[in-house]
Amino acid sequence: MTTRGADSKSDLTSPTKQGGQLKARFSVRELGSATWPDFERMVEKHNGVWGGCWCTFFHLTYDGPDVVGWCQFGPPPELPGRMSGYGKMDVAPPDWRTTCFFVDRDHRRAGVAKAALEGALGFIAARGGGTVDGYPKALPRGKPYSSSFIWGGTESMYAELGFRPLGALGTSNRVKVMRKVVLS
Numbered sequence: 416m417t418t419r420g421a422d423s424k425s426d427l428t429s430p431t432k433q434g435g436q437l438k439a440r441f442s443v444r445e446l447g448s449a450t451w452p453d454f455e456r457m458v459e460k461h462n463g464v465w466g467g468c469w470c471t472f473f474h475l476t477y478d479g480p481d482v483v484g485w486c487q488f489g490p491p492p493e494l495p496g497r498m499s500g501y502g503k504m505d506v507a508p509p510d511w512r513t514t515c516f517f518v519d520r521d522h523r524r525a526g527v528a529k530a531a532l533e534g535a536l537g538f539i540a541a542r543g544g545g546t547v548d549g550y551p552k553a554l555p556r557g558k559p560y561s562s563s564f565i566w567g568g569t570e571s572m573y574a575e576l577g578f579r580p581l582g583a584l585g586t587s588n589r590v591k592v593m594r595k596v597v598l599s
């Protein structure tokens with residue numbers, strides 16, 4: 416269950432660390448007819464994402480009135496890509512997956528992706544909770560890495576929100592599987 420069609424009545428506010436203090440800055444809303452114009456503005460600004468991708472199964476992160484990012488989440492039947500990797504890990508598949516992030520290029524490195532992930536966990540809790548798996552990329556230490564290739568997020572943001580590593584997904588040692596149990 417993600418964002419198809421209906422707008423969520425609930426908005427979630429995410430506390431983010433700023434100047435050492437927890438501060439509510441970003442809010443999170445599901446994508447639907449009411450939020451579509453805000454989403455459209457952001458995608459048009461970037462001429463589409465990844466050369467024209469308009470993936471729409473996610474919720475949006477707002478900084479005031481502006482959409483500044485999103486996180487895609489849903490159960491495996493809605494997001495079935497690369498589930499075969501679980502066979503090699505010998506663990507039960509998750510109830511939920513967080514699979515893709517995008518942050519406005521003018522708002523990066525300010526905690527938006529992490530706030531979007533926290534927002535997804537809030538929506539998942541509201542839908543009954545369960546196991547949640549994310550697929551961050553293992554970044555080379557001390558070397559710059561292009562943000563364009565970190566659509567799965569980073570290990571640090573998952574670890575900070577309580578996810579623990581399960582292993583590598585498939586043959587790629589770069590894509591990790593990290594899991595958290597979310598209560599309803």
Ligand SMILES: CC(C)(COP(=O)(O)OP(=O)(O)OC[C@H]1O[C@@H](n2cnc3c(N)ncnc32)[C@H](O)[C@@H]1OP(=O)(O)O)[C@@H](O)C(=O)NCCC(=O)NCCS
Nearest residue numbers: 465516517518523524525526527528529562565566569571
């Ligand atoms: C990757 C991306 C989602 C990160 O968003 P962000 O809001 O800048 O991330 P945050 O500020 O929440 O940072 C989360 C962590 O990632 C780290 N990080 C973010 N960008 C990084 C980069 N390019 N290299 C290394 N670390 C990075 C931050 O330092 C932070 O780590 P910390 O918790 O240890 O301090 C963003 O750069 C992006 O949208 N890239 C494009 C991805 C894309 O094209 N997606 C669509 C595919 S269809």
